[in-house]
Amino acid sequence: AQKVTQAQTEISVVEKEDVTLDCVYETRDTTYYLFWYKQPPSGELVFLIRRNSFDEQNEISGRYSWNFQKSTSSFNFTITASQVVDSAVYFCALKGGAGGTSYGKLTFGQGTILTVHP
Amino acid sequence: EAGVTQFPSHSVIEKGQTVTLRCDPISGHDNLYWYRRVMGKEIKFLLHFVKESKQDESGMPNNRFLAERTGGTYSTLKVQPAELEDSGVYFCASSQVSPNYGYTFGSGTRLTVV
Secondary structure (H helix, E strand, O other), rough: OOOOOOOOEEEEEEOOEEEEEEOOOEEEOOOEEEEEEOOOOOOOOOOEEEEOOOOOOOHHHHHHOEEEEEHOOEEEEEEOOHHHHOEEEEEEEEEEEEOOOOEEEEEOOOOOOEEEEO | OOOOOOEEEEEEOOOOOOEEEEEEEOOOEEEEEEEEEEOOOOOOEEEEOOEEEEEEEEOOEEEEEEEEEHHHHEEEEOOOOOOOHEEEOOOOOOOOOOHHOEEEEOOOOOEEOO
């Protein structure tokens, strides 16, 4: 069975602080995909990043960076110099590859509520 | 390009009533998914359409839920009769041929059963 754990239920930081959101996953699939989504107050789920299991390169996009560690089954997300607009719920998700046990459906973590105070 | 559209955005109904949620995917997206988030828990998969066919409905909680996708375009999710535990946010997502490249989600329908 697939499982995604986001141990941090809520995080509160002050603007300009760096913050890391943890994500740990479990899967028996050899090929799989990891995602991060942002849910702002408006409600929609906004896609942030997709990473496949055979690409362990870390990625940076502006103030956002992701650290994929296959050895520890983690896919952590860091926001550098946080801003008030980063306040949202962030979800980590996992999907099996073709032929895997969960191809086509995402398994989500419980989400981390991030509040950035001015 | 229009995104995934869901309506209504909010619905409050009494226990025992029927509610129908609608999702319009991105034009040309064959794959359509329904997900649900209940009471601040994780977002859970309900079902997956490929065009008008149900590819996977393993996440549907019980037979009070009925999903359809007419002609492979928009989809509806009917809850009949609604129960208190059905309250939550229902998300729809769509993707092109391969779901490996991510999904576009709608803004969700917040359903409250009182």
